[in-house]
Amino acid sequence: MFTGLIREIATVKSYKNNVLTIQSKHKAKVGDSIAVNGVCLTVIKVNSDGFDLEVADETRSIVPAEKFQGKVHIEPAMQMNDRFEGHIVQGHVDCIGEVTQITKRENGTDFIIKVDPKYITYIIPKGSITIDGISLTVNDVYDDCFRITIIPHTLENTLIRNYKVGTKVNIETDVFARYIDHILAHRSSKNSMGWDDIDKIQMSY
Template sequence: MFTGLIREMARVKHFSGNRLSLKADHKPKLGDSIAINGTCLSVVSIESDGFSVELSPETLEHIATEKLSGNVHIEPAMMMGDRFEGHIVQGHIDTVGIIRSITDNGNSYDVIVDVDSEFIPLIPPKGSITIDGVSL
């Protein structure tokens, strides 16, 4: 589980096939779950300046892989006893939407996102969703 709050910006060192290597200050353990741009991935190797994660075929099919370059945001999975901030999100990607418009309402924003109609029933009324892993 994640909160949908960005904890650190990491730099993509290399992305090829199903492996993504990141330069980061965060020091995970082998096997840890970590959200990269909101997608829950597993740490498969630790390097001196960061770590690598592996993407399953299902993940590669559903995420915006073009965003896995430059800087990405990371969020380690919540630990039992952590303070709940943001929202509770799983890091499972159902679909990729397209932001149609953003309206500034002074102290909030309306973000209109187009998604395929088959995914509308998965969006709970007044529930939380994430865009690129940021809870909204």
């Protein structure tokens, strides 16, 4: 699990044969989970200046290769004794969005990001969303896009400062919205779990 708070902007040294090699100050261990631009990956080798991670076929089918090039956001998985900040992030990219509009404001910058309309259900006004691994708040939601406002501090300390119209971004929608939608969509199924079943499970503890 992650929080969506970027710990470092690292550098991709290479990406070939499903292996992503990262140059980073973070001291990783084999088996660690690390989010790279919001994608949860597993460390398979530790190098003197960073580490290697394996990129699964499912990940490659969703995330374009350009998101594993140049500078990238990284966040190690949350530890039991860590402060809980940001919001609950799984590191599972749902879809790729595209920046369609950037508007500078007095104390922030608005970004309009377009997504496949089927994912709009899981994007909630004033709710949380993860973009390239960053925990952000949604301001407005439209038919096929949404608006976020980035404060100067976030703009200066993340790769959002480099976004342009046409930039592709990794998006992880709200995990609770996905769970609730799945339960409600399948509650009529014979073998599905309904709210009564969930209540019974909770009562048993």
